[in-house]
Amino acid sequence: MNRLHPFSAVVYALRYGLLWLWVPFFLVTALAGTVAAVSIAWLPVVTALGFLFGAAYGVVYYYRFEYGITPDTFDVASGVVARRSREIPYRRIQNVDVRQGVLQRVLGLAVVTIETAGGGNSEAALRLVSKSEADRLQHQIRRRTAGVDADDSDRSTTEASEDGRPVGDEPLDEQPSRVDGTAEAPPVSETRPRREPTEPSRKRLFALDSRELLLYSLTTLRPAALAAVGFLFFFATDTVLDFLVTLSQPFGGPQDLQTGDTQSYGVLTVVSMVNGIVITYLVSVAYTFATYYDFRLGRVDEDFVYERGLLQRYSGSIPAEKVQSVTITDNPLQRLIDYAGLWVETAGYGPDSSGGSQSAVPMARAAHVHRFAENLTHVETPAFASPSPIARRRYLVRYSLIAAVVVAAALALAQVTPLERWYLAAVVFAAVPPAAHLRYVHLGYYVGEDHLVIRRGFWRRRTTVIPYFRIQTVSTRRSIFQRRLGIASLVVDTASSRTLFWDTPTIYDVDLEDARGVHRTGRKRLQSALRERARADDAGFSVDFT
Amino acid sequence: MERLNPRVRVVWLFLAVFRAGIVGGFLVGAALVLSETGLWANSPDLLVPGAIGLAVALGLVRIVVAWRRYAVWRFEVQDDGLYIERGVFTRIKTVVPYVRVQHVDSRRSPIERTTGLATVVVYTAGSRSADVAIPGLTPERAERLREDLRRLAIESEGEDAV
Structure with missing residues (x-):
């Protein structure tokens, strides 16, 4: 079993120290008011004691945290009082991520997280190991995961594992650390010469060039940015307000927030909104x-490996056979300049909020991205079928109702505020027909030989390619209105749809007969794909897709 | 196609009345607080009767839905997957292929125990909302169904695709 990098002891000591210092602080503050024996003057002493206790806990935590690579599992034992030891079988590991913050990059440290399909968060997180150790772990786990699969596939035919020595038998220390990234032949080649004669080479699949990076940055809008700005405003309200007032003055804004007339306040509002x-x-x-600075995607054996980040550096590996589905995303701006992005989805949890989906190609020419997706999944060029034309009418009604709610809200507002001309809010009705039309035209589905392709969304259009083999469940849903109109929606659930931000792939509002047909097809082809896979061991995804 | 045990209506009706009582209590209570304490200076006279009416109406809808749910619910153990039909307003027909079954639970809440019923829950590796529960089974049927599903899940050889 190995320990974390010694620097982690410092980090954990600080972390728990800062956490524990508050406990006696609040306790004494609360008790000093009620119990005579407790004095507020104790505060400096007790907080120091709390900090020391926390720091000691952190150091003990460091000494009680162990991890190790065994032939079949990756083991983590942790916990000061309540111990937890966890064994993760290699074949269950979805992806291994390495993250480096700015300070960690300076110190040559990294955080390694291991994802499996189960649970609500990362299965194991090694907070602070040296970068070389992180790379070694990532490499070792990848190699052993591949080893397990190889053993599985040729168990019957092969004379593999010649001397019967388990894969992970060699002492871990023999494995030289690869700080510089050069490839040394691993000692394992002596025991398994046939399968891995040399260190598998890393092949570059895609690199984001500066033009693509700029286009991607400029055309992507992140809701997180709104939250960040809101956070800033919340904490520095006065400074921000002063700043906004100063900015609006050249356009006729008020001298300060107190003095101003209707017109100057109006100018202030408009200028501040633009700002x-x-x-x-x-x-x-x-x-x-x-986040996407210097993005690189490569392959090592049957794994995707990626790296990205300007300040905080991410790197990770995804076994190709763990890829559940592939999604092409584009927004209106990107469609305008004919660019798109490609994502691969696994059942694990990624380092981002995007859950198990990882960007494989953040941004490239739409034609290239489509070709990549076709190479990756072997899907034929899809000829999209549209949902039933009745659907468009449905969206027209739905959006009209939303518009009516907006007008009603304006009317209600006019009752309690001196707002006049509330009926001008009715202009939102003008947006209803184009909105309904746009939603309708961006919906589509294609029932392929081995894949189902589902396209939906206008603001963030997603085209998802799902191999039948990856389907978990299929559901036909019909609301009261859909039943009256004779249409249905088909929900195709995969193991990668367990995320908040990416809805479950759904074919919306197709004719009932079509929905039933696709339902039957999906079900049948899942079974035939299972039989086929049992015969030929086919991962379903090609790693060399670019 | 198999129907649920008719006694499940008792469970659902009980839950419907119970929940309607909680929601109705909040509605009527809020209306009473508003009108009696004078928080709302000149509240309309119909506030409290209106709240009671709304609570009763919501309760009735719940009861009708609970009753109707039984008529809609069906399931069948087919040759390649478990087929389920449910939903009063939004009708949902789901197939869970046996090869995708991760594990099967049977569970009995206190009210199910008093009515002599049990629920079988089938988990898949998909999103949480896709896990299906079959309520309203007699304990023997639930036991048998769980055993069948377990056997079928093992027989249907293949990977779980995760």
Whole structure:
């Protein structure tokens, strides 16, 4: 069993120390008011004691945290008082991520997280190991995962594992650390010469060039940026308000917040809104730029490996056979310049909020992305079928109802505020027909030989390619209105749809007969794909897709 | 196609009345607080009767839905998957292929125990909302169904695709 990098002891000591210092602080503050024996003057002493206790806990935590690579499992034992030891079988590991913050990059440290399909968060997180150790772990786990699968596939035919020595038998220390990334032949080649004669080479599949990075940053809007700006406003309200007032003055804004007439306040509002939008946009651009700076995707054996990040550096590996589905995303801006992005989805949890989906190609020419997706999944070029034309009418009604609610809200507002001309809110009805039309035209589905392709969404259009083999359940849903109109929606659930931000792939509002047909087809082809896979061991995804 | 045990209506009706009571209590209570304490200076006279009416109406809808749910619910152990039909307003027909079954639970809440019923829950690796529960089974049927599903899940050889 190995320990974390010694620097982790410092980090954990600080972390728990800062956490525990508050306990006696609040206790004494609360008791000093009620119990005579407790004095507020104790505060400096007790907080120091609390900190020391927490720091000691952190150090003990470091000494009680162990991990190790065994032939079949990755083991983590942790916990100071309540112990937890966890064994993760290699074949269950979805992806291994390595994350480095700015300070960690300076110190040559990294955080390794291991994802499996179960549970609500990462299965194991090694907070602070050295970068070389992180790379070694990532490499070792990848190799052993591949080893398990190889053993599975040729168990019957092969003379593999010649001397019967388990894969992970060699001492861990023999494995030289690869700080510089050069490939040394691993000692394992002596025991398994046939399968892995040399260190598998890393092949580059895709690299985001500066033009694509810029286009991606400029055309992607992140809701997180809005939250960040809101957070800033919340904490520095006065400074931000002063700043906004100063900015609006050249356009006729008020001298300060107290003195101003209707017109200057109006100018202030408009200018501040424009400023808010511009600042949020700039934050979003900067965030995307920093996150996807120097994005590189490569392959090692049957795994995807990626790296990205300007300040915080991410790297990770995804076994190709763990890929559940592939999604092409584009928004209206990106469609305008004919670009798109490609994501691969696993059942694990990624480092982002995007759950188990990882960007494989953040941004490239739409034609290239489509070709990549076809190479990756072997799907034929899809000829999309549209949902029933009745669906368009449905969206017209739905959006009209939303518009009516907006007008009603304006009317209600006019009752309690001196708002006049509330009926001007009715202009939102003008947006209803185009909105309904746009929603309708961006819906589509294609029932392929081995895949189901589902396209939906206007603002963030997603085209998802699902191999029948990856289907978990199929449901036909019909609301009262859909039953009256004779249409249905088909929900195709996969193991990667367990995320908040990416809805379950759904074919919306197709004719009932079509829905039933697709339902039957999906069900039948899942079974035939299972039989086929049992015969030929086919991962279903090609790693060399670019 | 198999129907649920008719006694499940008792369970659902009980739950419907119970929940309607809680929601109705909040509605009527809020109306009473508003009108009696004078928080709302000149509240309309119909506030409290209106709240009671709304609570009763919501309760009735719940009861009708609970009753109707029994008529809609069906399931069948087919040759390649478990087929389920449910939903009063939104009708949902789901197939859970046996090869995708991760594990099967049978559970009995206190009210199910008093009515002599049990629920079988089938878990898949998909999203949470896709896990299906079959309520309203006699304990023997639930036991048998759980055993059948377990056997079928093992027989249907293949990977779980995760």
